[in-house]
Amino acid sequence: MRRRGVLDVAMLDDHSFGIRAPIWWGNLLMIFIEGTAFALMIVAYYYIRRNFNTWPPERTYLPDMGVSTVNVVLQLISVAPMWYAARLAFEHRPPEEVGRWLMLVIAFGIAAIVLRAFEFRGLHTRYDSNAYGSITWMILVTHLAHLIAGSLETLLIALVMFKGPVEKKHYTDATVMAVYWYFVVGSWVAIWLVVFVSVRFI
Amino acid sequence: MAYSQSLPMRDDDRPDPPPLISAEVESDVRAKLSATWKEKSGFYGWLTSTNHKSIAKRYVVTAIIFFILGGIEAAMMRAQLSRPENRFIGPDLYNQIFTMHGSTMMFLFAVPVMEAVGLYLVPLMIGTRNVAFPRLNALGYWMYLGGGLLLYGAFFLNTGPDAGWFAYVPLSGPAYSPGKRVDIWAQMITFTEIAALIGAVEIVTTIFKQRAPGMSLNRIPLFVWGQLITAFMIIFALPAIVVSSTMLATDRLIDTHFFNPAEGGDALLWQHLFWFFGHPEVYIIFIPALGMVSSVVETFTQRRIFGYPAMILSMVSTAFLGFGLWVHHMFATPLPQLGQSFFTAASSAISIPSGVQIFCWIATIWSGRPRFTTSFMFVIGFFFLFIIGGLTGVMIASVPYDLQVHDTFFIVAHFHYVLLGGAVFPLFAGFYLWYPKLTGRMLSEKLGKWNFWLFFIGMNITFFPMHILGLMGMPRRVYTYLPEMGWGPLNALSSFGALFIAASALIFLINVFKSLRTGAPAGDNPWNAPTLEWATSSPPPSYNHLFIPVVEGRDPIWDAPAGELSVVTGLRTDRHEGLVTSIMDAIPERRYEFKKETILPFLLAVVAGSWIAVAIFTPWGVTIGGILAFIILACWFWPTISPEHDTEVALKKGKP
Numbered sequence: 001m002r003r004r005g006v007l008d009v010a011m012l013d014d015h016s017f018g019i020r021a022p023i024w025w026g027n028l029l030m031i032f033i034e035g036t037a038f039a040l041m042i043v044a045y046y047y048i049r050r051n052f053n054t055w056p057p058e059r060t061y062l063p064d065m066g067v068s069t070v071n072v073v074l075q076l077i078s079v080a081p082m083w084y085a086a087r088l089a090f091e092h093r094p095p096e097e098v099g100r101w102l103m104l105v106i107a108f109g110i111a112a113i114v115l116r117a118f119e120f121r122g123l124h125t126r127y128d129s130n131a132y133g134s135i136t137w138m139i140l141v142t143h144l145a146h147l148i149a150g151s152l153e154t155l156l157i158a159l160v161m162f163k164g165p166v167e168k169k170h171y172t173d174a175t176v177m178a179v180y181w182y183f184v185v186g187s188w189v190a191i192w193l194v195v196f197v198s199v200r201f202i
Numbered sequence: 203m204a205y206s207q208s209l210p211m212r213d214d215d216r217p218d219p220p221p222l223i224s225a226e227v228e229s230d231v232r233a234k235l236s237a238t239w240k241e242k243s244g245f246y247g248w249l250t251s252t253n254h255k256s257i258a259k260r261y262v263v264t265a266i267i268f269f270i271l272g273g274i275e276a277a278m279m280r281a282q283l284s285r286p287e288n289r290f291i292g293p294d295l296y297n298q299i300f301t302m303h304g305s306t307m308m309f310l311f312a313v314p315v316m317e318a319v320g321l322y323l324v325p326l327m328i329g330t331r332n333v334a335f336p337r338l339n340a341l342g343y344w345m346y347l348g349g350g351l352l353l354y355g356a357f358f359l360n361t362g363p364d365a366g367w368f369a370y371v372p373l374s375g376p377a378y379s380p381g382k383r384v385d386i387w388a389q390m391i392t393f394t395e396i397a398a399l400i401g402a403v404e405i406v407t408t409i410f411k412q413r414a415p416g417m418s419l420n421r422i423p424l425f426v427w428g429q430l431i432t433a434f435m436i437i438f439a440l441p442a443i444v445v446s447s448t449m450l451a452t453d454r455l456i457d458t459h460f461f462n463p464a465e466g467g468d469a470l471l472w473q474h475l476f477w478f479f480g481h482p483e484v485y486i487i488f489i490p491a492l493g494m495v496s497s498v499v500e501t502f503t504q505r506r507i508f509g510y511p512a513m514i515l516s517m518v519s520t521a522f523l524g525f526g527l528w529v530h531h532m533f534a535t536p537l538p539q540l541g542q543s544f545f546t547a548a549s550s551a552i553s554i555p556s557g558v559q560i561f562c563w564i565a566t567i568w569s570g571r572p573r574f575t576t577s578f579m580f581v582i583g584f585f586f587l588f589i590i591g592g593l594t595g596v597m598i599a600s601v602p603y604d605l606q607v608h609d610t611f612f613i614v615a616h617f618h619y620v621l622l623g624g625a626v627f628p629l630f631a632g633f634y635l636w637y638p639k640l641t642g643r644m645l646s647e648k649l650g651k652w653n654f655w656l657f658f659i660g661m662n663i664t665f666f667p668m669h670i671l672g673l674m675g676m677p678r679r680v681y682t683y684l685p686e687m688g689w690g691p692l693n694a695l696s697s698f699g700a701l702f703i704a705a706s707a708l709i710f711l712i713n714v715f716k717s718l719r720t721g722a723p724a725g726d727n728p729w730n731a732p733t734l735e736w737a738t739s740s741p742p743p744s745y746n747h748l749f750i751p752v753v754e755g756r757d758p759i760w761d762a763p764a765g766e767l768s769v770v771t772g773l774r775t776d777r778h779e780g781l782v783t784s785i786m787d788a789i790p791e792r793r794y795e796f797k798k799e800t801i802l803p804f805l806l807a808v809v810a811g812s813w814i815a816v817a818i819f820t821p822w823g824v825t826i827g828g829i830l831a832f833i834i835l836a837c838w839f840w841p842t843i844s845p846e847h848d849t850e851v852a853l854k855k856g857k858p
Contacts, residue, residue, distance in 0.1 A: 005749070007768075025334075048468060130466045152832055165841050166841070
């Protein structure tokens with residue numbers, strides 16, 4: 001088969017952001033997968049509800065609102081430095097600048113992880129107490145895993161920004177990391193509404 | 203072609219088409235690409251490979267080995283059931299064998315093999331050099347292999363799972379399945395779900411972002427559409443089994459109560475979650491097969507597929523409906539009647555898109571010039587068997603009928619017609635179609651016909667009597683039965699049919715191995731097929747296409763004027779570089795460097811895999827495995843500066 005060169009792409013950039021970057025799509029699909037898992041766990045939460053006369057079950061205190069609400073606020077605030085770090089990355093600013101804002105996000109991440117320990121205590125149930133305890137713990141532990149993974153990944157990107165060698169594609173990674181972080185925060189808001197708020201009304 | 207005018211690069215207004223690429227330039231590019239994309243040799247090279255074709259080939263081979271193992275288990279079951287009160291296999295081993303058979307065929311054969319064919323062909327068909335994330339792809343294969351080794355290792359140590367492939371609680375719970383058998387099953391699921399999800403992410407991203415310029419959505423080959431739709435199904439269906447198998451594992455290991463009714467848990471929660479995965483799973487196997495059928499029909503009728511948009515819409519609607527059917531596996535549980543009616547309606551509705559596709563294929567064959575090769579014969583067999591399976595499917599979609607035959611051999615007959623007819627026959631058809639592309643040699647048509655007829659006849663002798671056995675009341679999953687039940691003769695007939703299938707499988711293997719050495723050389727495009735995988739040599743070089751093609755119609759090779767291919771120039775040949783294009787119209791957006799080969803995916807699979815196995819015994823396996831996995835992932839993502847990397851401007855030099 002003979003070939004005719006009709007399109008020369010040598011002038012195209014080798015770097016892109018957003019929907020033009022394959023990694024952005026890989027990350028989005030990952031979010032679909034994990035979002036579906038969270039959604040199914042929430043469905044299971046309400047499914048199990050039907051097996052109890054009261055919710056939470058008898059002789060179980062309502063989960064504490066205090067710490068979990070603080071955690072919602074904290075995580076929502078953490079969106080701001082993440083957004084700003086992604087903005088800086090998008091504008092190809094010096095890597096240290098991006099890294100510094102990422103470190104701030106990690107600080108929020110660590111705080112959220114520490115608060116999670118108090119949230120478990122504030123649930124007033126154990127994973128092996130009954131099905132209510134099992135599903136609430138499962139949801140919180142899964143989200144904890146996301147917080148840890150998200151913080152570690154952010155740390156990794158921050159370290160690359162500080163230690164180098166930084167390539168343009170790492171800027172894309174930083175913006176994609178931001179999208180993942182928004183997902184982690186957003187899913188916590190949804191979980192908080194289910195596990196700490198809706199429990200008072202159903 | 204009407205739609206070829208939408209592309210600016212071959213606009214008819216253009217006075218002179220650019221000149222043909224000279225032979226010297228071609229051989230120069232070929233030499234450079236071969237050097238850049240050369241795979242490392244030896245065992246270490248094998249462990250580190252990230253080329254999609256190498257990985258997909260071992261995926262296919264591994265899946266076929268599991269297919270044979272699952273087939274041997276099936277043969278043992280047929281031997282046991284061939285006469286009443288047979289003493290060949292005892293009840294305990296029989297339980298393990300039917301569980302192994304189902305789990306192997308679903309998790310280790312059908313889903314992986316369909317994805318594997320996609321991972322091989324999709325990049326070739328859409329004209330790119332590798333999948334989007336080559337290292338992740340390698341990890342997927344190693345995880346899959348780990349799951350298979352775990353399951354069979356345990357089975358040979360008499361710890362094979364024995365609660366059925368859908369592991370219903372309470373039977374699979376801690377109270378009724380002590381020991382570690384069910385945990386092995388649950389962790390095998392963890393391995394294979396990771397592998398399947400990785401494959402799905404690869405396929406979606408690759409199809410979205412790496413299609414050859416000009417391959418807009420309405421020019422994607424139907425096979426690739428099938429893979430895309432399936433990958434989306436995997437992404438939304440598999441989380442259900444992730445969640446449910448985790449719940450089962452924790453119920454068994456750390457005393458959670460998800461499925462324990464005494465503490466407010468619910469056995470039906472398992473069924474809902476499992477089938478919310480399990481039913482789409484059937485279509486995850488079936489929709490890629492539909493894509494294969496379209497490729498075969500188009501090739502062997504030498505006619506464009508009839509009703510291309512209708513075919514795509516049918517596949518999409520099958521996928522959507524596939525998520526609304528799961529409760530029809532649960533008609534024998536106390537569910538509200540309104541809900542049951544809804545699921546009956548949805549289950550019957552799925553015959554509409556299936557019917558549309560079958561009529562489109564018939565129209566294609568009718569108006570084309572069919573060549574009855576082995577590949578095409580398997581497609582004809584698919585029509586016949588799948589329609590029978592579809593008809594019994596409509597029957598059992600009805601609640602009263604389903605209550606009569608629930609858990610009987612009628613169901614076994616139904617889903618073997620659907621799965622063997624609907625997935626394995628198209629897979630064979632595809633194998634005969636693409637084997638020349640994989641190996642550069644043709645399969646023997648003579649052995650192929652034997653392969654087909656023995657399989658087709660054997661399949662009907664084996665599974666048709668099961669309909670009647672089911673109506674006579676024979677339940678599934680019994681290791682033997684009394685002579686007074688009158689089930690002996692039909693069971694004997696069914697077991698006799700299994701011999702045909704075994705003979706057919708043997709002939710297939712002989713054909714594969716013999717043709718590898720002595721088959722006729724295939725050439726680039728032995729069937730005069732229309733899609734891009736046939737525009738490169740057989741087997742394809744490690745870089746796939748010498749130049750990325752520019753697509754000007756739905757059937758690029760047939761549309762190309764007089765054996766002339768329009769191509770992209772200007773990609774770098776000194777590194778693993780490909781082209782990223784836009785989602786809708788495949789307009790070039792940027793150049794893209796693929797990650798190169800590395801040992802890290804293998805290491806990660808070994809470390810993560812062994813700690814997943816440890817997690818069968820202690821929850822610490824998850825913690826320690828997680829930490830180790832993160833360390834390896836950090837190495838994986840840590841940037842390295844190497845000579846071929848140089849245009850990705852290094853903004854800040856680290857330590858050299």
